[in-house]
Amino acid sequence: MHFFGYAFMAAAFLFAGPSSIFALPTAKNAAVVSSLQDALEALEDNSMLERRDGHGFQVPRCNPGKYNLKLPLGEGSPKLTDAGSLKLKLLAIGHGTQNYTCADSTAKSKPVANGAYAELYDVSCFPSVIPGILNWLPYLFLHKPRAIPVEKLPKVGVHYFYPDASTPVFDVNEVTATAKKGRFVGMKSENITAPSGANTGVAPNAFGAVDWLKLVSTDNVRTASGRVFASNGYKAVYRVETAGGRPPATCQGRPTHFEILYAAQYWLYN
Ligand SMILES: *[C@@H]1O[C@H](CO)[C@@H](O)[C@H](O)[C@H]1NC(C)=O
Numbered sequence: 001m002h003f004f005g006y007a008f009m010a011a012a013f014l015f016a017g018p019s020s021i022f023a024l025p026t027a028k029n030a031a032v033v034s035s036l037q038d039a040l041e042a043l044e045d046n047s048m049l050e051r052r053d054g055h056g057f058q059v060p061r062c063n064p065g066k067y068n069l070k071l072p073l074g075e076g077s078p079k080l081t082d083a084g085s086l087k088l089k090l091l092a093i094g095h096g097t098q099n100y101t102c103a104d105s106t107a108k109s110k111p112v113a114n115g116a117y118a119e120l121y122d123v124s125c126f127p128s129v130i131p132g133i134l135n136w137l138p139y140l141f142l143h144k145p146r147a148i149p150v151e152k153l154p155k156v157g158v159h160y161f162y163p164d165a166s167t168p169v170f171d172v173n174e175v176t177a178t179a180k181k182g183r184f185v186g187m188k189s190e191n192i193t194a195p196s197g198a199n200t201g202v203a204p205n206a207f208g209a210v211d212w213l214k215l216v217s218t219d220n221v222r223t224a225s226g227r228v229f230a231s232n233g234y235k236a237v238y239r240v241e242t243a244g245g246r247p248p249a250t251c252q253g254r255p256t257h258f259e260i261l262y263a264a265q266y267w268l269y270n
């Protein structure tokens, strides 16, 4: 895959022992670092990571806007358009399900997208600790959630669809070192097919990786009772580096509602 080329120079500092080169400022950062150790070990178990001696690393500051991170916009053509003057506010991994419906359980009907539900984990600190870890995360969440372990990571919110299956919502409801509370309510603006090397998902439902998306906020969404349901603090969301989530080609043998596991990077801008 395209991230094989990364030199995991930072690995050494994580294993440097007690005379470590920095002091961890908060319990949250400690949790991130220890989970990274496990993530690294999981990578090593799969012979995907080469331990190397490296240089000192700075304490994570957890502001993704500071790292000059480059949002991946696609590998082929077309690509997603960039975020313009908007600023990156939160880098999260979404881990959950894409939901689908089927009119019947025959090969004649095709699954129809019916929303999704994902927990959002703040990984804004990760790139400063280990360059290159970011693109491994959707894969690790999907296939090795216990190895990371996912439950140790800072959960910042949830992604769901409301009030209908075409209105994606991101509720950032936990304050972390990085994230501000806020909400994104929007619509799909652009989509491209995931790159051919993308992880296809969890067997027996490994049907491919869902599209990469650009979502933009909307102001005219109303709840069933007529209340305006608006974004607050987030104007655009990208779903990239997707793993899994695609439905089977047909509805053969499927119930009317079913779910396919997926994980992805979500880049939230304002
Ligand atoms: C975008 O999504 C639509 C609807 O799912 C799909 O038909 C189309 O092929 C997608 N476009 C690309 C470039 O993948």
Ligand SMILES: *[C@@H]1O[C@H](CO)[C@@H](O)[C@H](O)[C@H]1NC(C)=O
Pocket (backbone or CB within 6 Å): 097, 099, 114, 116, 117, 257, 258, 259
């Ligand atoms: C979609 O997935 C979520 C999370 O598992 C679930 O709570 C919800 O009921 C599902 N929706 C449908 C229509 O199956």
